[in-house]
Amino acid sequence: MVLNEHTIGEVKKLSYRPDLPMIVQSDRTILLEAQHPLFNEARQALAGFAELIKSPEYIHTYRITPLSLWNAAAAHIAPEQVTEVLGTYSKYGVPSTIVREIHETMKRYGLIRLEKAADQLLLTGDDPLLLQELTSYRSISSLLEEHREEHEYPVKPYARGLIKQELIRLGYPVQDLAGYTSGEDCPVSLLPTTASGKAFSLRGYQQEAVDAFHAAGSALGGSGVLVLPCGAGKTVIGLGALCQLQKATLILTTNTTSVRQWISELRDKTDLDPAMIGEYTGEQKEVKPVTVATYQILTYRPDAESDFPHMELFSKRDWGLIIYDEVHLLPAPVFRVTSGIQATRRLGLTATLVREDGREEDVFTLIGPKKYEMPWKVLEEQGWIAGATCQEIRLPFEAKWREAYAHAGARQKFRIAAENPRKLDVVRKLLDRHGNDRVLIIGQYVEQLEQMAQLLDIPVITGKVPEKERESLYQRFKAGDLTRLIVSKVANFAVDLPDANVAIQISGTFGSRQEEAQRLGRILRPKQKENTAHFYTLVTRDTREQEFAMNRQLFLVEQGYKYDVIEIESLD
Structure with missing residues (x-):
C-alpha cells in the first residue's frame, strides 16, 4: 500500500484509542460500552442526534438516521458538532464516509424552502438544478401551479402539507418559512399568583422551551415539537405559548380527564375569564376562544363509511394556535386534517418522539421539527x-x-x-x-x-x-x-x-x-x-x-x- 498525505491522515484519524467508550461503524450504527466511566457523558451527547436501538447489559447500540439528523439540524446543531461528538468518544475515530454522510444529510435541511410572496406560496431554494430535478417528479409537479421562475415554483393553496410530506419521502425535508395567518386575538397573561394563592412563574427551562417554539415571532418559529419529561410541566409550557401569542387556541389532548386538567390549569394560572374557555368532549360541545378537545371526539364517526362530524372544529374559529398534547399519539385522521391547516401555528408536546406506527416523519413535516428537548436526568x-x-x-x-x-x-x-x-x-x-x-x-x-x-x-x-x-x-x-x-x-x-x-x-x-x-x-x-x-x-x-x-x-x-x-x- 502506498501512503500519500490523504491516506496518512485517514490512518491517524482511525488510530486506536482504547480508553474511549464508543465505536462508530460505517453502517451508521454506534456501539457504546455501558460499563465505561464516560458512558453517561457520551450517552447524553448522542441523544441530540442518534436513536437508541437496543440496550443489553454491556453494549448499547445507537443508530444515526436521516430524521434524527434533520431534527438536530432544526434544533441548530451543526454537522461539525455531531462529528466532533463522535470523534471525541470513538475508539477508532470516525470513518470518513460517515463524516461525509452526516454533512450531506444535515445540509439537506433548508436546501428546499417554502416561502410566501404576496398571497402566493412558493417552493424555492438556492440550487435551481435541484429544484428542477425535484419538481420533475409527478408526486411533486401535481401539487404545483404553472411554473414562473427557475428558483420559484408556485404551490397550490391546499398543498402546503402534502408537498412537505412528498419531499421528505424523497430525502429533502422542507424548511417552512411561509409564515402563518394571524388568527383571532385572545388577550391572556400568566398570573404572578395562581388562583389557588401560590406564587407562580415559568421555570427557566419552561421559558426556554416557549422561546424556542416562538422564535421571537419570526417565520423560523410557530411550528414544532417540545420534548420534556412527564412531570416537567408540559401543560404550563403550553400556557406559556398561548400567552406569548395571545391568539385563539385549540388544545387537543388524550381524554376527558386530561381536558379538565388543562381547563383547571387555564383557570388557575391565567387571567382568562372562565367564560372564554370551552370543553369539547363527548359530554359537552363548547367552542370558545380557548377550546380543549379530545382526539377521540375528533375521530368519532358513526360507521367506517361516514365522515368525521367533529373535524369541523378545526374551522369553527380562526385559530391562531393549535396545541397537540401527547403528539406521539396523534391519530391518522387528525394528521390528514393537520396537513391542510399548515398556515395555523402548531405546537406538539410529548415526553418521547417514538411512535409505535412509525409516523415520526409526519410529525416532523406536519407539526414541525423538534425545537427543544430537556433530558430527564438533567431535570x-x-x-x-x-x-x-x-x-x-x-x-x-x-x-x-x-x-x-x-x-x-x-x-x-x-x-x-x-x-x-x-x-x-x-x-x-x-x-x-x-x-x-x-x-x-x-x-x-x-x-x-x-x-x-x-x-x-x-x-x-x-x-x-x-x-x-x-x-x-x-x-x-x-x-x-x-x-x-x-x-x-x-x-x-x-x-x-x-x-x-x-x-x-x-x-x-x-x-x-x-x-x-x-x-x-x-x-x-x-x-x-x-x-x-x-x-x-x-x-x-x-x-x-x-x-x-x-x-x-x-x-x-x-x-x-x-x-x-x-x-x-x-x-x-
Whole structure:
C-alpha cells in the first residue's frame, strides 16, 4: 500500500484509542460500552442526534438516521458538532464516509424552502438544478401551479402539507418559512399568583422551551415539537405559548380527564375569564376562544363509511394556535386534517418522539421539527422531577400455565404470560415493602385488573368506570384517603397524581416504549419528602413478555435510568 498525505491522515484519524467508550461503524450504527466511566457523558451527547436501538447489559447500540439528523439540524446543531461528538468518544475515530454522510444529510435541511410572496406560496431554494430535478417528479409537479421562475415554483393553496410530506419521502425535508395567518386575538397573561394563592412563574427551562417554539415571532418559529419529561410541566409550557401569542387556541389532548386538567390549569394560572374557555368532549360541545378537545371526539364517526362530524372544529374559529398534547399519539385522521391547516401555528408536546406506527416523519413535516428537548436526568439533578429506581422482576409459570402457553398462538402467548397468576404474590410483597407509600398498580388487561382489585380490596379505574367516579378516586388518592389505586391504560396520559411514588406495572402494550415513558411519568412529580420514586415491572420469565420488556426498557435506558433485572427468588 502506498501512503500519500490523504491516506496518512485517514490512518491517524482511525488510530486506536482504547480508553474511549464508543465505536462508530460505517453502517451508521454506534456501539457504546455501558460499563465505561464516560458512558453517561457520551450517552447524553448522542441523544441530540442518534436513536437508541437496543440496550443489553454491556453494549448499547445507537443508530444515526436521516430524521434524527434533520431534527438536530432544526434544533441548530451543526454537522461539525455531531462529528466532533463522535470523534471525541470513538475508539477508532470516525470513518470518513460517515463524516461525509452526516454533512450531506444535515445540509439537506433548508436546501428546499417554502416561502410566501404576496398571497402566493412558493417552493424555492438556492440550487435551481435541484429544484428542477425535484419538481420533475409527478408526486411533486401535481401539487404545483404553472411554473414562473427557475428558483420559484408556485404551490397550490391546499398543498402546503402534502408537498412537505412528498419531499421528505424523497430525502429533502422542507424548511417552512411561509409564515402563518394571524388568527383571532385572545388577550391572556400568566398570573404572578395562581388562583389557588401560590406564587407562580415559568421555570427557566419552561421559558426556554416557549422561546424556542416562538422564535421571537419570526417565520423560523410557530411550528414544532417540545420534548420534556412527564412531570416537567408540559401543560404550563403550553400556557406559556398561548400567552406569548395571545391568539385563539385549540388544545387537543388524550381524554376527558386530561381536558379538565388543562381547563383547571387555564383557570388557575391565567387571567382568562372562565367564560372564554370551552370543553369539547363527548359530554359537552363548547367552542370558545380557548377550546380543549379530545382526539377521540375528533375521530368519532358513526360507521367506517361516514365522515368525521367533529373535524369541523378545526374551522369553527380562526385559530391562531393549535396545541397537540401527547403528539406521539396523534391519530391518522387528525394528521390528514393537520396537513391542510399548515398556515395555523402548531405546537406538539410529548415526553418521547417514538411512535409505535412509525409516523415520526409526519410529525416532523406536519407539526414541525423538534425545537427543544430537556433530558430527564438533567431535570432530576435539578430537583424538578423525582429520581427513580427501575426494576424488572422475573417470575416463572406454574406447570399448567406453561402448558397453555406452549400451545398458544403468538399473540395469545403474550397475554397468557402477562396474566400469570403468580404476579399477585409479587404485588402483595411489594405492597408490604411500600406500606407507607402511594402506589399505582398499572396494567393492560381489564379482567386481570378487576380480579386483582377484588383480591387486594383496592379500587380500580378502567374505561368502564364513569368519568365522575374516576375523578372522585383520583381526588381521594391526591388527598391521601387512598394510598393504593389500580389503573388501566386510561391513566397512561395526563393524569396528575403528584404524590404517587411507586408504580407496579403488571402488564403492558407489547413492546411500547411510549407507554413505558408515560407510566414512569405517573410517579416522577417532585416529592415533598424523599424525592425518589420506584418503578417495578413484573415479567414472566422466558416468554414473549420478556422479549417485549427488553424493547420497553429501551426508553428507560435512553433517558439514563439504571434498569435492574432481579429474579423473584431474590425478592425480599
